[in-house]
Amino acid sequence: MIRVLIADDEALMRAGIGLILANAPDVEVVAEAGDGPAAVRACREHEVDVALLDIRMPGGDGLAATGEISRLSPRTNVVVLTTFGEDRYVAEAMRAGATGFLLKDTGPADLVHAVRTAARGESVLAPQITRRLVERHLVPGDGAEDARRRVRELSPTERDVLRLVGTGASNAEIAAELFLGAGTVKAHLSRVLTRLGCANRVQAAIVAHEAGLLAEPPG
Template sequence: MIRVLIADDENLMRAGIRLILANAPDVEVVAEVGDGGAAVRACREQVVDVALLDIQMPGGDGLGAVEDIARESPHTNVVMLTAFGEDGHVARALRAGAKGFLLKDTGPSELIRAVRLAAEGESILAPQITRRLIERHLRSGTDRTSVARRKTDQLSDAERDVLRLVGFGLSNAEIARDLYISAGTVKAHLSRVLTKLDCANRVQAAILAHDAGLLADRP
């Protein structure tokens, strides 16, 4: 069973998430809390595989809690769940160690899927968030095309194919389906891609894929 913590200061939101996850036979909600400090304590006191954290809560927000959970409960994978999807929040959450970032209007099936992927240690980012970060990067006016192309020239054809699909916001499972390879192979390719490109996460890789011109044609 995947043991899940829900942290949100709105009772109705917690209840809604709990009802959605109740439809997944492999998921168990083991704790519900209303602030970031309580989330940290819950992860410290029991086994939590995935923590779903709201961004803004009284008594310690979700962003601060990510850092504490990463330090005190490193086996817990954190997915941020927010109505805002602001770029600064995404960047800070990823730097702090969050495994995923989803908007609160995410559908039930996508939420369950995200919990399962996070439990496996996979990074999850809503495609619309990835697109927004790329658009923000473009508005900066910085020309990084030549640098990006030099970096991606290091990649094999298979690694470049994986990077391109990461750029469109696809998960490892979706990339595996599109490329007709196993999820394990995708994970191995992506690990090499991040190392070769010196990228800390999927968002950085997606931005570099755009800079290199790999996203000219949608899959």
């Protein structure tokens, strides 16, 4: 079962999301929270796999909570769920360690799919959104040299995996592009995340862009 936390200051919103997820046989809502600090505590107490966090909550917002959950409860994958679609919130959520970003008008089927995807540690941002955000907000700058230094520690295949992660490609798409098995891609990606010190593939995509990998041809 995928253990889910719902954090939103509106009880009706929490109830609505809970009803949607209750129809998924492999998903269980194990905790709810009305603010960021309560969400952080719940993730640790209930061994949460996926946390759905609202951005704006009194007493502590979802962006601050995302960073704390990434640090204190690394097993938990955070999906920021909000009515605010401005790119700057997405970029901030990505930098804080979120696995994904969804608007509250996401359909029920897409919400359940997003929870399952996040539970696997994969981004729930559409590839085109990932690429657009990286290009618009996370352009090479002060972090470029550090990113290139970190990437130099990777093998050629790991660099190719990271480059494709930077484009927003899924594991299946990476496997097809590099002629690798799905399990092999997952193993490579796990090593890439560890070596780069990234919490998830979205943070790895940021490193790929800052290091200039997206402009490189396949190795």
